[in-house]
Amino acid sequence: MAEITAQLVKQLRDMTGAGMIECRKALVEANGDYSEAQVILRKRGLATAAKKASRSAKEGLIGLSVSADATSGLLVEVNCETDFVAKTGDFLALVEEIKQIILTNKPADAASLLALPSVSDPAVNVEGLLKAKIAKVGENMQVPRFAAIQAAGTLGTYTHPGSKLVVIVDVTTKNGATRDKPEFRELLQDLAMQVAAADPKFLRREDVTEDFIAKEKEIQRARALAEGKPEKIVDKVVEGRMSKFYEEVCLLDQPFIKENSLTITQLLAGKGKQLADEIGVAGYLRYKVGETAAAEEPAAE
Secondary structure, eight states: OOOOOHHHHHHHHHHHOOOHHHHHHHHHHTTTOHHHHHHHHHHHHHHHHHHHTTSOOOEEEEEEEEOTTSSEEEEEEEEESOHHHHTSHHHHHHHHHHHHHHHHHOOSSHHHHHTSBOSSOTTSBHHHHHHHHHHHHSSOOEEEEEEEEEOSSEEEEEEOTTSSEEEEEEEEOSSGGGGGSHHHHHHHHHHHHHHHHHOOSBSSGGGSOHHHHHHHHHHHHHHHHHTTOOHHHHHHHHHHHHHHHHHHHBGGGSEETTEEEEEHHHHHHHHHHHHTSOOEEEEEEEEETTHHHHHHSOOOO
16 A cells, blocks of 8 residues: 655645545555545535535625726625635635736636636636535535626725725716826726615616516605505506605716715816816626525515
């Protein structure tokens, strides 16, 4: 039988993340064959991961990447079960590796991402990488979503402490020189913070879907009737309240969080005048940890 040295056991442990005892057992079973021992541990790790795959993973981090010229960006959500694990070096390294894989390979969606080779071990795909981490840490881990943005203008970002809420906002100008001015850099940050704090669902009124409007009108109509408003004026009450509704859900209609006497549209106009430019918002991304898991939960009966 081949000699199982402490160095070989440690090497296998560093590669797989499995415990020392499990690594020694695998090497003994593989008669000292390092590659075969990895296969044995993966098989055991896959079985361990499968047991944990059904457990809810609502914690984690949002990974952020923005190009040096602020013209392209990426958000990716990586979930685990506890905040404790989300703060570990291993989990942070996992988020960084997944960001790199997405940026390099540009997968179409989260399902496509799972089939791509990992960076740390190209012989293992992302799905295998996650399962190895699950086996090592003992918590379920998932990558439920990611989104890339190619800027029409310049990207600004906001990361809430702990990286559980991250925003990218795409702000346009007519004059390329504007993007280097301090006032514009401040505006980028302010708009990203606005999206983080006020959580708009749409950029502008024209973007609000018919279904979303119909549902809100139904809610406001029922509310007006419950308040005892006469049937003949209910429709007018509903229309009046819809203006407030747009202020809540549309970024450009929202009051500016630093000065609520200004809407975001007015803020942009004012900054444009100050900088002698035309400034607009082309779009934004807002990711908060756990939103996907919450959306997938069955409604309470």
